[in-house]
Amino acid sequence: MTVVKEASTIQENKTQAFVNCPVTFVMEKIGGYWKPIILFNLLSGTKRYSELKKSIPAITEKVLIQHLKQLENDGLLIRRSKPVVPPYVTYELSKSGKEMRPVLYAMAIWATNNSGKLSKGFARQMKDFPAEK
Amino acid sequence: MTVVKEASTIQENKTQAFVNCPVTFVMEKIGGYWKPIILFNLLSGTKRYSELKKSIPAITEKVLIQHLKQLENDGLLIRRSKPVVPPYVTYELSKSGKEMRPVLYAMAIWATNNSGKLSKGFARQMKDFPAEK
DNA sequence: AGAAGTACTTACCCTAAAGTATGCATATCA
């Protein structure tokens, strides 16, 4: 007789956690290393897929698309495609995506205050930080 | 001719990313599902190890300790132990740990505004949210 | 004598996330 595992314990624990912890609820949406970077890059406005790729060179196509889909499913961004050849697809932040700005901003502040040597580079990034939509 | 892999590509990519992205720098410190919850629970003040365990029932001891160590190494919290039996160990946020408050707060705001059904529960949590140190 | 509490540690396994590599469809450009 084989015991069937209905769901991973990790998932159950995570569910438990984010039901009463707003912070974990957010991590469910933007947790992982790449999602915040993607959102960060979209704060400055709508971008084509290829532009995103160029501005985040270290990410692989598979992971980028995967995350874009998840972010779209979670309602954080909007995908628009024109049925032309070659394809023309753009991504932009949705309403709730834009509401992430204060979170990302607070993170950026923390980073500049707590990164030692790196802080200068971050401060430079902060200059381009789109302050308001 | 054999190509030798010197280090994992994941790590290299992450390094690349957080050198120029403050947001990813932060995710390196508090990324993962449990760390924000731990910090959240310490916002209200110093806690013993066993108190943390009770307030986060879903986490296993191994993972809790593992994360506490990482957070300590990253300078986000301070561990103090009294050499008594039974052991008496407390954890509290360091200066940079306390500076995470605006990040967690912005997350909590986002969660209450973007969680539909769950928002009421989050709003309840927000009442206890330690606004200032 | 033995159970319980405290703050861990260690060993082993399993899964989810990430990386690598390749393919596809179509049109335009050289």
Added chain:
DNA sequence: TGATATGCATACTTTAGGGTAAGTACTTCT
């Protein structure tokens, strides 16, 4: 003719992280 660009999809492999279970050291409580 075939190279290039675009936005993906798919199959396979590797790695990091998390889960389970058990043990430790010492004391106080029963």
